[in-house]
Amino acid sequence: MVEQRGFSMISKKLRAAMFIAFFSLFSLAAKSQTEKAIYGLDHRLDLYQVSNPQWLKNARAIAAFVPARKIKKVRFNSDMVKLKTKKIEDNCKFQRFNRQRQVAKCSGFLVGKDLLVTAGHCVRTRLACLANRWVFGFDLAEKNKDYTRIRKKDVYKCVEVIESSSRRGRSPLDYSLVRLDREVEDREPLRIRKKGRIGLGEGVYLGGYPSGLPLKMAGGAIVRKNSEDNYFLANLDSFEGNSGGPVFNSNGHFVEGILVGGEEDYVWSERRECFKPKRCFNLGCEGEEVMRIEVIEGLKDLLD
Numbered sequence: 001m002v003e004q005r006g007f008s009m010i011s012k013k014l015r016a017a018m019f020i021a022f023f024s025l026f027s028l029a030a031k032s033q034t035e036k037a038i039y040g041l042d043h044r045l046d047l048y049q050v051s052n053p054q055w056l057k058n059a060r061a062i063a064a065f066v067p068a069r070k071i072k073k074v075r076f077n078s079d080m081v082k083l084k085t086k087k088i089e090d091n092c093k094f095q096r097f098n099r100q101r102q103v104a105k106c107s108g109f110l111v112g113k114d115l116l117v118t119a120g121h122c123v124r125t126r127l128a129c130l131a132n133r134w135v136f137g138f139d140l141a142e143k144n145k146d147y148t149r150i151r152k153k154d155v156y157k158c159v160e161v162i163e164s165s166s167r168r169g170r171s172p173l174d175y176s177l178v179r180l181d182r183e184v185e186d187r188e189p190l191r192i193r194k195k196g197r198i199g200l201g202e203g204v205y206l207g208g209y210p211s212g213l214p215l216k217m218a219g220g221a222i223v224r225k226n227s228e229d230n231y232f233l234a235n236l237d238s239f240e241g242n243s244g245g246p247v248f249n250s251n252g253h254f255v256e257g258i259l260v261g262g263e264e265d266y267v268w269s270e271r272r273e274c275f276k277p278k279r280c281f282n283l284g285c286e287g288e289e290v291m292r293i294e295v296i297e298g299l300k301d302l303l304d
Contacts, residue, residue: 042096042277043220043237044210046140054253055205055217060187062207062215062245063134063156064104065122071133071155081155083138083148088211092276101148102212107245108134109190109207109255111299113183116158118244119260119291120166123176129158134180136187139215147214157181163298173230174260174291176244177299190246191254192293194300198249198256200226204290206236206259208245219250224287230295232257233287239277247290257290 050056066083074080085101092098106122116134123129136154140147160179167173198204205219218237225233236247238259246255278285293299 041220043218044096044216045218046143047215047217048140048143048145050217055207057188058190058246058248058253059139059207059215059217060136061110061190063108063110063116063136064138064209064215065106065108065118065244066103066133066135066138067105068131068133070103071135071150074149079152081150081152083135083150085148088213092272095277097211097213097216100213102241104135104138104209104212104241105132106241106243107208107259108178109244109246110184110187111177111189111192111255112302113189114180115162115189115302116178116180117246117258117293117296117299118176118178119258120164120174120176121260122244123158123161123178124164124166126158126161129161129178133157136184138209153185156184162302163296172260172289172291173295175258175296177296177302191252192299192303193249193254193256194294194303197292197294198223198226198232200224203250204234204236204256205248205250206238206242206245207248208238208242208259210237210239210242212241229292231260231289231291234290236288236290238288255293257292259288260291261289 047056047059070084072082072084074082083103085103088102106118108116108118111117134156135150137150138147157180158178159181162177162179164176165173200223202223204221204223205217207215207217210216221234221236223232223234234247236259242259245259247257247259248254249256
């Protein structure tokens, strides 16, 4: 009994030491990872940081939804336009991409030469379509690229809302299928899932314009909930501005769905008196909502 009690005391001390060591490491990691976005580490990448060729190819088909009034002519150069961007206000200085400027309201992606899909809450009516433009090339494909200057031929008008829904509730549908004023040059439409569904735990990644910033790609995510007919949940690092962007299958690199909703993007820091990205553990919070691309019936008819 004496030996057992002695062993028990040693075990308690060992467990306490291990707990202190773990807590210290966790605290240190938390302090060094203040640039977290939503789930775990911030996986967002500018295009010049992306090495996967399929990611880069897919990124070319993603467009920014920009108010027409924010696009200005460039003097002495009729082939270029200038985006009237602005700084993100009231955000904490330590966060990533803090020096970059914003202009995009939503994201969208090519599914046909002149067909584009986005979230229904981004484009509900033809009037909303006409008041904005779809802009390709708002990105940092090169580290020091002037992303505010865009080729005029990479700016497209929306002339028709073919099909749209912004239904919320138990079985939400949130999408718009729009037609552009002409076929898109030098960019291939994305492949989409037409039948079946992604499996629980499968890997996914995202492309879009978080907080209206230049195009970002973000991986390191999985399907966390997959029981609903029209959508699934994943731990994607997304913000307002990502709405309407494509969510890809990590293995097949085809579109699984449209990013339509999720957690609150920023929370107020009383200590710093500024907004910082909301932080969740990889398995924490509810997850980001992705509407399944295969439920858009009109899209199937157009692409068959």
